[in-house]
Amino acid sequence: xxxxxxxxxxxxxxxxxxxxxxxxxxxxxxxxxxxxxxxxxxxxxxxxxxxxxxxxxxxxxxxxxxxxxxxxxxxxxxxxxxxxxxxxxxxxxxxxxxxxxxxxxxxxxxxxxxxxxxxxxxxxxxxxxxxxxxxxxxxxxxxxxxxxxxxxxxxxxxxxxxxxxxxxxxxxxxxxxxxxxxxxxxxxxxxxxxxxxxxxxxxxxxxxxxxxxxxxxxxxxxxxxxxxxxxxxxxxxxxxxxxxxxxxxxxxxxxxxxxxxxxxxxxxxxxxxxxxxxxxxxxxxxxxxxxxxxxxxxxxxxxxxxxxxxxxxxxxxxxxxxxxxxxxxxxxxxxxxxxxxxxxxxxxxxxxxxxxxxxxxxxxxxxxxxxxxxxxxxxxxxxxxxxxxxxxxxxxxxxxxxxxxxxxxxxxxxxxxxxxxxxxxxxxxxxxxxxxxxxxxxxxxxxxxxxxxxxxxxxxxxxxxxxxxxxxxxxxxxxxxxxxxxxxxxxxxxxxxxxxxxxxxxxxxxxxxxxxxxxxxxxxxxxxxxxxxxxxxxxxxxxxxxxxxxxxxxxxxxxxxxxxxxxxxxxxxxxxxxxxxxxxxxxxxxxxxxxxxxxxxxxxxxxxxxxxxxxxxxxxxxxxxxxxxxxxxxxxxxxxxxxxxxxxxxxxxxxxxxxxxxxxxxxxxxxxxxxxxxxxxxxxxxxxxxxxxxxxxxxxxxxxxxxxxxxxxxxxxxxxxxxxxxxxxxxxxxxxxxxxxxxxxxxxxxxxxxxxxxxxxxxxxxxxxxxxxxxxxxxxxxxxxxxxxxxxxxxxxxxxxxxxxxxxxxxxxxxxxxxxxxxxxxxxxxxxxxxxxx
Numbered sequence: 125x126x127x128x129x130x131x132x133x134x135x136x137x138x139x140x141x142x143x144x145x146x147x148x149x150x151x152x153x154x155x156x157x158x159x160x161x162x163x164x165x166x167x168x169x170x171x172x173x174x175x176x177x178x179x180x181x182x183x184x185x186x187x188x189x190x191x192x193x194x195x196x197x198x199x200x201x202x203x204x205x206x207x208x209x210x211x212x213x214x215x216x217x218x219x220x221x222x223x224x225x226x227x228x229x230x231x232x233x234x235x236x237x238x239x240x241x242x243x244x245x246x247x248x249x250x251x252x253x254x255x256x257x258x259x260x261x262x263x264x265x266x267x268x269x270x271x272x273x274x275x276x277x278x279x280x281x282x283x284x285x286x287x288x289x290x291x292x293x294x295x296x297x298x299x300x301x302x303x304x305x306x307x308x309x310x311x312x313x314x315x316x317x318x319x320x321x322x323x324x325x326x327x328x329x330x331x332x333x334x335x336x337x338x339x340x341x342x343x344x345x346x347x348x349x350x351x352x353x354x355x356x357x358x359x360x361x362x363x364x365x366x367x368x369x370x371x372x373x374x375x376x377x378x379x380x381x382x383x384x385x386x387x388x389x390x391x392x393x394x395x396x397x398x399x400x401x402x403x404x405x406x407x408x409x410x411x412x413x414x415x416x417x418x419x420x421x422x423x424x425x426x427x428x429x430x431x432x433x434x435x436x437x438x439x440x441x442x443x444x445x446x447x448x449x450x451x452x453x454x455x456x457x458x459x460x461x462x463x464x465x466x467x468x469x470x471x472x473x474x475x476x477x478x479x480x481x482x483x484x485x486x487x488x489x490x491x492x493x494x495x496x497x498x499x500x501x502x503x504x505x506x507x508x509x510x511x512x513x514x515x516x517x518x519x520x521x522x523x524x525x526x527x528x529x530x531x532x533x534x535x536x537x538x539x540x541x542x543x544x545x546x547x548x549x550x551x552x553x554x555x556x557x558x559x560x561x562x563x564x565x566x567x568x569x570x571x572x573x574x575x576x577x578x579x580x581x582x583x584x585x586x587x588x589x590x591x592x593x594x595x596x597x598x599x600x601x602x603x604x605x606x607x608x609x610x611x612x613x614x615x616x617x618x619x620x621x622x623x624x625x626x627x628x629x630x631x632x633x634x635x636x637x638x639x640x641x642x643x644x645x646x647x648x649x650x651x652x653x654x655x656x657x658x659x660x661x662x663x664x665x666x667x668x669x670x671x672x673x674x675x676x677x678x679x680x681x682x683x684x685x686x687x688x689x690x691x692x693x694x695x696x697x698x699x700x701x702x703x704x705x706x707x708x709x710x711x712x713x714x715x716x717x718x719x720x721x722x723x724x725x726x727x728x729x730x731x732x733x734x735x736x737x738x739x740x741x742x743x744x745x746x747x748x749x750x751x752x753x754x755x756x757x758x759x760x761x762x763x764x765x766x767x768x769x770x771x772x773x774x775x776x777x778x779x780x781x782x783x784x785x786x787x788x789x790x791x792x793x794x795x796x797x798x799x800x801x802x803x804x805x806x807x808x809x810x811x812x813x814x815x816x817x818x819x820x821x822x823x824x825x826x827x828x829x830x831x832x833x834x835x836x837x838x839x840x841x842x843x844x845x846x847x848x849x850x851x852x853x854x855x856x857x858x859x860x861x862x863x864x865x866x867x868x869x870x871x872x873x874x875x876x877x878x879x880x881x882x883x884x885x886x887x888x889x890x891x892x893x894x895x896x897x898x899x900x901x902x903x904x905x906x907x908x909x910x911x912x913x914x915x916x917x918x919x920x921x922x923x924x925x926x927x928x929x930x931x932x933x934x935x936x937x938x939x940x941x942x943x944x945x946x947x948x949x950x951x952x953x954x955x956x957x958x959x960x961x962x
Contacts, residue, residue: 143410143853144450146403146846151454151495153842154396156461158487161389163462165382166482172377174309178253179370180344181353183208186366187752189691196688198753199336199786200365208340211356213348218254220339221247223331223787224663225320226292226812227273229281234811235318236280239657239828242317245293247327248272254341256314257321261285262304265323272304272321276313291320293330294666294787297809331787392465395839398625400498401565402618402843405572406850407443407502409614413857415439415510427515436511443503444496451495455488534577540570545904552912564905568621571901575613575620579893580606586892590885597878600869601885604858605893615854616894618847619938623898623931624905625840630927631906633833637826638922644818647767650681650711652803653821654793654813659699661687664789665813672806673795679803681796683707684778688785691750692774700749701772702781702788705730705762708771711794715766719743724777728761732768747774751784769917847894848942855887855946859953866950867959876951883947884940891939895932 185198202219209217225245227235236243248264249255260275262285271291273283283289287302306321308314322330332338344353350369357367368376415422422435459481548563587602594601605612654673658664670684686702705721708714714721721730729747733740741747745760758776782788793813797803800815807813816824859866866879903923910921 147450155458175256447499537574579609619894627902887943895935
C-alpha cells in the first residue's frame, strides 16, 4: 500500500502541487511572522544588553501602579544623587531626565510620525559607560541651545551637524543647534524613536521639574557585585526610591519589549490562522473529490485483499506527504515573508536594526506541526469515506456525486450555527476576544455544514439568468453546479470565509464612521478642534497653545483635554481625562448633569451615570485614584449622562490632573472661535497641532480607519487568494472527472468556446454562492459587534452598500479568474480519447 501511495503521488503531480499550495501559503505567513518576531526580539535584546552594559544599579521612583516599559514613574528628589554617590562601592553616577520632545526638520515639518513611533527627549549622559548612546558625528551638547539627535532621525529629516532646527516640548517651541549625531548602542535609533538629547539643565527646564530627576544610573567599583551594590544603596535611600540591578533593568525592558512585540505577532498570527482555516476547506474538498473519483480503484484494492484500514492509511499517507512537503517549503519561504513584514513596519516608522534572521526551533516545530496537522485533519473524513468503499463497487460504475440534503445535516448544521451565535454573543457581551473567535469559527463551520442544503436551490437561482441569457453554455454551468451540491458548497466555503471577514470589517468601519459623524454633529458644540492625534498621553500639544488661545481675540471658549493611565478603585483606567470644568459643558452636550462641575477643584471627580443605573456612583461617594505618584481620594461632585464617548466615563479638573501627572500635554484643545485662521495663527508654531472644523475632524479620524482597513484587507487578501486556488483546483479535478462527458458534448457539436464558457459560468456560480453566504455571515457579525459596542460610542449600524456591491462584483470576477486554466483544459480535451474513455 505504501508503494501504491508513492506511485499515486508521482502520477498526480499537479494535484499534489495545487493541494500543497494552500498549505504552503498559510505556513509561509505563519513562519514569516514567527521569524520576524524572533529576529526583532533577538536584535533588541542584544541592543538593550549593550545599552545597559555599564549600569550596575538603577534608582527610580517606586510606583504603586504596575508600569511597563516607557511609562511614567514618580520623579526623585535630586538630593538623592549626592546620597547615592556617597554610598560605599559606587564608582560613577549619572542622572536621567526624560520626557516628550519632537524634532522638526529645516522646513519646519515633523520628523517621524508620533502616532506610530515614540518621541523622546532626554539629557545627554556625560558618563560614557552609563550612556546608551554613542556619538557617530560631532560632540556632546554643552550650551543650553545645543542638542544631539539620533542618526535615524538625522537621515529622515536630512539634518546634519551644525544645522539649526526647532524642537517641540511641553514648553514653547525653541530653536537649537545640532552639535552631534548618535547611535543607540549599534543601532541608528531606539526602535525608530526620535531622540533629542539636551544638556542636563535644559532637559530639566523643558521636560522635568525643578530639583527632580527621573532616575539615577550607577556604575560599581571594581570587585563590587550588582547585588551588594543594590543592598548598600537601599540602605541609604530606604523607602524614598526603588533600586534594582542593571541585570534586572535589562530583563525588565526586554520583557516589556517582548510583550509589545507579542501583541503585534498575535495580530499577524490571527491572519495566518485565517489562511490556514481557509486552506483546510480546500484540502478537505480536494481529498473528497479525489476519493470520489478513485472509488473504483479503491474498491479494486479492497477486492484483492486490502482492508478498509489500509485504504484509509494510504489516503492519510498522501495527506501527510502533502503536509510535510508544503510545510517545509512554507518554512523556507517564511524568511522572505519576514523581510517583507520588516519593510512594512519600516514604512510606518518602526525601524528594526538589520540582523541575520533568527529561525528558532520553536518556529520550525510550529510551522511543520501546523501544516501537517491541518492537512491530516482536513483529509481525515475523506479517508474514512475511502475506507468504507465496498469491494463490489469495482464491478459497476459509481457516481461521484452525492446528494447535499439530509435531515441529519440540516439539524446538525442549525445546531452548530445556533451554538456559535450564542458563544459569539456571549463573548461580545463579556468582552472576551477568544470566546468571540471560538463562536465565529463555530458559525463558519455550521454554515459550511448547511452549505450543501443551500447549494442546490441557490445555485439554481444564481444560474437561472445564465441559462436564459447564455443558452446551452449557461444551462450546463447551472446544472453542473446543481448536480453536486456538496462539491459546490465545499468549494464556496473557503471564499465565504474571506468575504465574510471583508464584509464584516467594512460594515464595522462604516458603522464607526457613521457613529463618529453623528456624535460630532449632535454632541460637540465647539467650532474647531485642535488635534494632536495623541491617545495615551505620551505625546501631545504644549499647554502653552491653549493658554495663548485664551487671550486671542476672536476666540470665546477654550477647553483642553489631557489623558493619563491610572487605576480607579483597583481597576485599570487607560483613558483617565482632565478638562477645564468651567468650559467642558460649553463645548460638549453632557446631557442631564447633577452636582456642580465648577466645584471639582483639586479632589473632585465627574462620573458618567446611565439613567436607571442603581449601582452607579452617587454624589458624595469617594473613589480611590492611583497615579504613578500614589493613591488619592476623589469625591464625586458631578454626574452626567451623555457624551461619555468623547469626555470619558470619568474626568477631573485640569488642576487636579496636573497636580498628580507630571509634565502634562494636551491631546486636543476644543475651541469656539470666529474663524479657523484665528486659531491657525497661534497653532502654526506647533506643527503637531492640526486645526480642524467638525467635518475635518471626522475626515481625519476616518483616514485613520481607512489606513487600518487597507492593512486588514491586504492581510485578508491571502485568504482570498487561497480560496481562489481552491475553486481552480476543484474545477480542474471536476474537468478530469467529466472528461468523457465533455468529449461527448464536443462530438455532438459543442464548440471549444462554449466549453470554456460553461466552465467559467460554473465558476462564477460557485463564487457568487460563496460570496452571498459570506455577505450574510459578515452582515450578522457586523450587526452583533455594533450592538455589543453601543456603550463604547459605536451606536449607529451602517451598511456600506457601495463596498458590498464591489465585494459581490469582485466575487463574480474572482470566479472568472479561477476558471481561466480549467476552462482552457476543458476546451482542449481530445474528443476521440475522451469518448473512448470510461
